[in-house]
Each structure stands twice: as structure tokens, then as C-alpha cells.
Amino acid sequence: MNLLIIVNTISLFISLFLAFFLITLKTKYKISNALFAAFLVLNAIDISEPLFNLMVDGPSNLGMFRSSFAFLQIPVFYLYIISVCYSDFKLKPKYVLHLLPFLIVNLVLLPRFYTVDAASKMSFIQNRQNMIEFQFIHILIHVQVISYIIAVFRVLRKSKKLYLENYAGKNISSYNWLFQFTVVLTILYAVALLKNIFKFSDYPHISEWLKISLWVSSLFIFCWYLFKALNNPGLFRNIDSKLKLVSEIIAEEKSSEQPIIDEREYNEELIKLKKYMVEQKPFLNSSLTIQDVSSEIEIPVRDLSLLINHQLGQHFYDFVNTYRIENAMDILRDGTKSKVTILEILYEVGFNSKSSFNTAFKKHTGNTPTNYRKNLQISNL
Template sequence: MDKLDLLQGIGRISVFVSLLLAFFLLTVKTENKLANRLFAWFFIFSAIDLSGFFIDATNRVELNLEIFRSTACLLGMPLFYLFVLAVCYSDFKLKWKHLVHLIPFIVVNLVFIPRIYLSFDLSLEEFLKTLNLKPEIYFIQIMIEFQYAFYIISVFLILRKYREIYLENYADPSTSTYKWLFQITCVFLIAHSVVVLKNILRYSGFREIFLWANVLVGSIALFITCWFIMKALNHPELFRGVNSKLKLTKEILPEVEEKSESVDEQNDLIKIQILNLKQYMIEKEPFLDPSLTIQELSNQINIPVRELSILINHHMNQHFFDFVNEYRIQKAMNLLKDESKKQLTVLEILYEVGFNSKSSFNTSFKKHTNLTPTAYRNS
């Protein structure tokens, strides 16, 4: 089997697996249907892009269709960007304004019309010889790189804000959604770097190296798609969104400070609120609820959620996530040292104090005590 046969084989398998994953995402039952549909369409367009590994044009009409197919890669990153928004924000909805993401795809195809789509004065062989040297081809490659940089940066910014909002408003120690999306984005960044290197080799004259680079790109695409399938099957809970209307403390603090009373009165009120909050946490132990949110705690202690957010995240200088975990860890420490609780395993204790993951419990416990739970119990 030569390199071209190998490349075509990998391409066919990648397209099949991508379409299989898209079918799974479109048919699986889930609360976040929009995210699944966006991700499914991302894989459908990925399959369209990967089909270029084994599709050969035999005439000018087919070549035009093949060139049009290749421009579909400009729809991949917008779909991934919208998918990330749909996963991160539970109230995200598609709107007419999102059609703006089609502009690069439309512009490129309009640019291609005069000298590529409508150019029939040359034979197929002659046209192919000059195709890669046309300014329009350079244009789409530059457009792809600028578009990719824009969306990859935008996705990282979305993930950063999502993580900050999550830590400020939720006490559930599971941040698997953020980690998964961050991993996906990093994998895409690495994969795209390989594609850029491959495109540079296209003009280097090293045809053999270019063919092997195509094999590598196809293999990476196949690996990524299979990885997504394993993630989807083993971790269906990854779609965990937050409300997009939630604001970070640094965004709402100026609004509250403008309406506040004198500095002395404000400081006295803050001290009283902190004391009442700490007393409530000790007496009522709301942190035992693994899915506790700042909104739920706000309802319990009758403090507006905006004020509570500022109180914890700004005046106490803690994320809500860390604030709640301190009480969980303190209760876990007491249970680990309690002689009457020796029969309880570490796993039983972590569930009892409000954690739902052994890894997150161990991480938080070591952060607060510099010891593992087992080492602390034996110390």
C-alpha cells in the first residue's frame, strides 16, 4: 500500500467515524439539544472537509464542486465556537445575529467566482497547474488562519469567564465541563499547527514530505474523532452550563458601590453580614448539598444574590467555590479525627461532607492541609 492509498483509507475511516459521531449526537437524548446539534454539524462539516483526501475531480465542473467543498472548512470553527457557548451557558439560543459567522465563507466563494468558478478557458490539467498559485488560493489560506486565530482566542476567553462565573456561583466541585472543553481547544490548536505546517510544505517542492504530512493530518483527525466518541459514551454529564446572565463580581461591584451608604456604615454592615454568614454555615451546614449554588444560599439567608456574591468574592476575597469547600474540608477533618467515625472510609466521608468526586476532594483537602485525607487521619 503506497502513501496515497493509505491516505485515502484513513480519510474514508475518518469520514465514516465523524458521520457516526454526528448521528449519535443528533439522536442521543439530552437536555442540551442545541449543543449536541451544533457539535453534530461541526463533525458533519469535518467529514466534508476530510472527504477531500479521497475525492478526485475528473472535469472542470467536478473541480468547481471540489473547490466549493474545500471552502466548507470556514464553517468548522464558527460551529465549534457556538457549540462552546451552548455548553457553557444553559440559556444560550441561536439568533439571527449569529449568521454573521457565515461572512468569511460567503466572501471567499464570491471572490472565487470570476477567476475560478467561471474560468473554463483552460483544460483541467492546465488549470490545476496554476490553481495553487492564484491569489484567490492565498486569500482563502490567509482567511482561514485569521479566522482560526479569532475563534480560538474567543473560545479561550469564553472558557476563562465560564470558569470564573462557575467558581463564584457554584459549589459543585466538578469542573469536568471546563476541563473537557479546554482539552478539546488545546487539541484543536495542536492539530491546526500540524495543518499549517502541512500547507507550508505544499509550496516547498518536497512532495514526499507533503504526502506524509497529509497522512499525519488524517491520522490526527481520526484520533480526535475517536477520542470524542469515547468521551461522549463515558461522560454524558459533560454538558453543564451556567446562566449567561450571571455577572462576575468585578462587573457588578461598581454598580453597588455607587448606591452604598457612608464608608463606616458600609463596613459595619459588611462585618455583621460576614459574621451572620459564617454562623449560618456552621449551624445549618448548607455546604452538605453537593450542588449548592450562591443563588440557593442567598435564598436561605435572605441576602440578595448580588450582595452575597460581593460579600464572599470581594470582601472575603474568596471564590464561592473555595468558601464552601473550606467548611466541607473542616467537617471532613473533624470526621477523620473522630474516634467514633473510624469505621467510615475516606470515600464515605467525602460524600457525607458534600463532595461527589474523590479526586476533587483529595485536591481540595491537600490545598487546605498540605496532607492527603489518609495521611491526615494517620497523623
């Protein structure tokens, strides 16, 4: 119990400190920070049980109400993910619907817990395994977590597709990192659900140990997350939620029974696009978007997106990187530029990070830039 109190106190302090830091931090991403701060506060409320029990003797309305805040955690995290993925995110009245599980749980507990005397409350808690209210709440929290986790991954999946189809900057690596963080958080929620199962079984002590391990690991993960996020303030924030996936555009065209693109027009636009890419080298701009190319060659974004993402069978991201890699290969083959470092080359051709450059280069050539240069040097001996 002493260990539980110590861990709980430290966890509570760090969660609240991080939440306060995010709220007071001066940044243009105030909504995202506020949502993650709310998530941390809800986490703090959730883990405050041991300290709360020291101050309150026996079951109480306040204690039960505190427990019900667990139903707000995952919806707030879901809204946070949306706010990070889409640059035009705004809080809307419809998001109040995410409060429904929280409200339903408290309404369910109203007749036989909130409105009864202390003795009845104690009896309710002692016989919780047989209480239909607890069984309902137990099922609801599992359904809620699973549903929201699926929804989060769907948002991330769609956001990545939209990014690949419309952008060619550095933020795809940030998306991958955000995806990894969500996977880790999903594992934590899975362990939390397992903890709840043991809590209502014949092995409640296992639930307590799982609880301690969750507090410790979640704090390390949250601190790591914030460290990364604050060092990458542009984290995947360039997506406009009004953009449509190419698959959606194609489906609309098919439903209207109109040809997606005329063959002759397709050939003309393709020639125009390739000529522009070779002569103007827009790929050297590390933040190039499909909108930029569209305005320069005077082809509507919709048509250009279909041309590249559907007709050529490439994402805009990969299409642009192909030109960047070809340019990098030309530099590597140039004997007069043998002293130019790989890092200098990747920035020169439009990449922002070594990892994204190496990944794209290996995907295009089957080799790393360093090995490619070494092989050229050997062949020239």
C-alpha cells in the same frame, strides 16, 4: 496513495457514523449534540478530498466549493463550546454572521474560477502560488483559526470564573477536561495550518503525510471526546449567561461612584453567613449554588457575591469547600469513625468525586486525606 484512500475511507465513515449517532441520540442537550454533529460532518467533508478526486477528474466548481467548507469548522466548534458552557444557550439570527468568511471566500473565487471554463480552472490551480485569491484565502484561514481559538479560550476562562463565583458542585472537573480537549484540538489546528504552509511550498509531500496523521489522530480524539461526553451528560451546563463576574459588578459600582458595601453592613452579613454555614451546614448539598444561600439568609445574590468573592477574597467554590474540608477533618479526627472510608467521607461532606476532594483537601491542609489520617493514627500511638 492506497494508504491515503484507506485511511480516508475509514475516517469518513467514522465521522459520519458519530454525527448520525449524535443527531439520533435522545437527550435534552439536542442543540449541543447537533452542533458537534455538524462539526463532524464538516470534518468529513474536509477529509473527503482523496475519494472526491477519484470520482471527479480535474478541478471543478463542486470540488472548490467542498474545500471552502473548511471555513465553517471552527465557527461551528465555537458555537458548540458556548452551547456546552451556558445552560440558556439558543441559536440566534446574529450567529449567521459566522458564515461571512465562508461567503467571502466563495465570492472571491467567483470571477476567476467558478465562472470560467475547465482550461482556465486548471491554469488557476496550477498557478495557485501566484494567484492573489489563493494568497488571500491562505491568510484568511490562518486569521480565522487564530481568532476563533482565542475566542473559545476566552469563553472557557469566563465560564470558569462564573462557575467558581456562583457554584460549588462537581462540574469544575468537567470544565478542566473540556479545557484540555480544546488545547488538544488547538494543537490539531496548528498542525493543519502547518500542513497548508507546506502545501504551497516546495515540499508538498510533507503536507500529505501531515494530512494522514491529522486524520488518524483527530478520529481518535473525537471518539475519546464523545465517549467522555456521553459518560458525563451534565458536562458544565449550569452556567447562566446572564450572570455577571464580580469584577464587572465592581467596575459598575465604581463608575456610578457608589460604595461597593458599607463596613457595618459587611460585618453583619458576614456574621449572618458564617452562622448559617456552621449551623445549617448547606455545604453538605453537593449541588449548592450562591442563589440557594442567598434565598436562605435573605441577602441579595449580588451583595452575597461581592461579600464572598471580593471582600473575603475567595471564590464561592473555595469558600464552600473550606467548610466541607473542615467537616471532613472532624470526621477523620473522630476515633469512633476510623472504619469510615475516604470515599464515604467525601460524599458525606458534599463532594462528588475523589479527585476534587483530594485537590481541595491538599489545598487546605497541604496533605492528602489518606496521609492526614495516617499521621493522626501515628500521633495517637
